[in-house]
Amino acid sequence: MAVQTQSRNRPLSRAELRARIDRLPRTRLAALPTPLEACPRLTAAIGGPEILVKRDDMTGLAFGGNKARQLEFLFPGILASGCDTIVAGAYTQSNWCRQITAAACRLGLKVELVLVHGIKGPKLTGNLLLDKLMGANVTIVDIDDVQRLPPILEAKTQELKAAGRKPYLVSPFAMSTLSISTVGYVEAMVEIDEQLSARGLKADCVYVSGANMTPAGLLLGAKALGLTTRVVGISPVRWDEDRATDIARIANAAAKHLELDVTVSPADVENDDGYVGPKYGLVTPECREAVKLAASTEGLILDPVYTGKAMAGLIGHVRQGKLRKGETAVFLHTGGMPAVFAYAEDLVDA
Ligand SMILES: Cc1ncc(COP(=O)(O)O)c(C=O)c1O
Known part of the structure; x- marks a missing residue:
């Protein structure tokens, strides 16, 4: 059509x-x-x-990649929150997580990634390698679907708050x-x-x-x-x-x-x-x-x-x-x- x-x-x-x-x-x-x-x-x-x-x-x-254009409009809200850490997640070979990590580095923020095992798993190459090179703290979870990620991201955010950090959770599906x-x-x-x-x-x-x-x-x-x-x-x-x-x-x-x-x-x-x-x-x-x-x-x-x-x-x-x-x-x-x-x-x- x-x-x-x-x-x-x-x-x-x-x-x-x-x-x-x-x-x-x-x-x-x-x-x-x-x-x-x-x-x-x-x-x-x-x-x-x-x-x-x-x-x-x-x-x-x-x-x-396409996330760079998208992040230009997402980041003002993130920065306005006064956070010191971004919490994000998707698959281990996620382009979204790689580009949000790169943006966070440029803006002086720390990154916590919760990554779903997916097809390529924890193989240290491609996007996962770049996430780690850029200093993201990565947790890999072996669940079958990214749709099950939001409560795990929420738990990570609460854990960081309890440790005195100021996390900002970027909800992938919101x-x-x-x-x-x-x-x-x-x-x-x-x-x-x-x-x-x-x-x-x-x-x-x-x-x-x-x-x-x-x-x-x-x-x-x-x-x-x-x-x-x-x-x-x-x-x-x-x-x-x-x-x-x-x-x-x-x-x-x-x-x-x-x-x-x-x-x-x-x-x-x-x-x-x-x-x-x-x-x-x-x-x-x-x-x-x-x-x-x-x-x-x-x-x-x-x-x-x-x-x-x-x-x-x-x-x-x-x-x-x-x-x-x-x-x-x-x-x-x-x-x-x-x-x-x-x-x-x-x-x-x-
Ligand atoms: C390379 C690439 N192309 C296309 C897409 C789809 O983008 P969107 O969810 O903005 O439609 C993605 C999403 O992760 C991607 O990494």
């Missing part, structure tokens, strides 16, 4: 939308704007639309975290549109590893600007609940921060979970093919958990005739490259 082109009021210009974003408190952390690069060899190899890659793997903060972070990707959509316009181009679609804040922000940005660009999320995980409803809910909560009179409905959300494979974090043959193709045609390194599957989705959609020659597709590279090292044997033969 295409993004509806009309918001209830007239669409905002890029300058107007930027002005709304500029009203919000912000902690500068990301190297922006990121480049938008043509990929002629990858385009030719795939044989579909012209592909441009938005290089959000180059945002900085310990090897880049709407307050999700909605303000989403603003970073509203701005990314403005940036993409600006960069395309400078080349006389319009995007038919933006492909992105679709989970939460990133597709929600892009979608909200596209709607606010009145663009016909479709935001196509390729899911890294199969959700139990209705994802379109959740992504729309996150986008609409972000719209409130920006005082936008725009509503994203579940019908606006395109989310394909056909490229997850058996489960989150397991490399599929299609993902492996996509990672190798981007690397060998463009020297572009994708990650095995998110962007590799998103590119597999883009390639799959070309093969199914959903994306065609003559169209322009932006592929948003959301980062995640440190995981390449943790997944070495899943990606190449020894």
